Amino acid sequence: MIGNPPQQSDKLDHETVFLEDMGIGDRWFSPWRDISADDVAEFAVLTGDNDPLHSDDALRSPFGEPIAHGLLGLSVLAGLSSKHPNAATLALVGISDWQFESPIFFGDRVQVCTEVEQIQQHGRRSGRVTWIRQLINQNGKVVQRGRFVTLVATRLRARHPSGRDRSKSLPAR
Template sequence: MTSSYRGILWDDLRHGQTFWSSGRTITEHDVSAFSALSGDFNPLHVDDEEGKCSVFGRRIPHGPLGMLFAIGGYDRIGLLEGVVVALLDMNWRFRAPMHIGDTLRTKVTVAALEESKKPDLGKLTMHLQMYNQREEVVQEGEHRFLIRRRTDDEAGP
């Protein structure tokens, strides 16, 4: 039986290939929902007056919210849908603060493709750079996945 995936199989990816997510604007609701889900009610994120006194001069969203936006970017691109077996590793850096109202886009680049022990799976490392509307990199990092490979009964693209 031939399987159909929206995502791109390991065999069809190439080192250096680049994809862009659509934009996603950080809203007050996003910050509130993240606080509720994570239990992180640090005043830097939820208290306007405290935010004004911070080094940022205003409240800022939680840093890990950006990581989640980046992961959501994979879905908006459709790159990994139906082909990911596991997230193996993540390395993430916070370069600049995000602000409520910023619109973020993620550039996703194939950084490495490795064989795995199983012939129907491969390892994929993606380098991500998240940009705000001013074209500033606010976060970046690498994600390493185990993804599906083409099987003998699946034709090429």
């Protein structure tokens, strides 16, 4: 359990958050998302993972009912956190220390808590941000957690997306 949820960052979700806008400890919460049996079935078709744990055959499993794929939970987390915050992300460079703490059952509601853990400059136009991300169910229980590492643009990069001078015209052919 995460206990009392921490306060959400004052930064608005819809505003683009650049490297300079971030501080250690900033947090955001995503909206809630329901995990349905259809989501699990479609994920199984997409990935080819048809383990009986994810179907009605799971009634004889240690969980006593079907559960969602762990990687479906991770994928939902990635999607929910992509706009909460709406960071000026250039690339995902790593996922580490990922833990599947508890199963996600059909019908569970989940949301993501994202916190800035570390910021390192990465050249003049971007930074390497380490985020702690937690997937939390409707009961306040953390079902998955770990770290994402991304490159985030600075405002300078947003103003000058490439090193080329776009004001020069190309020679006629």
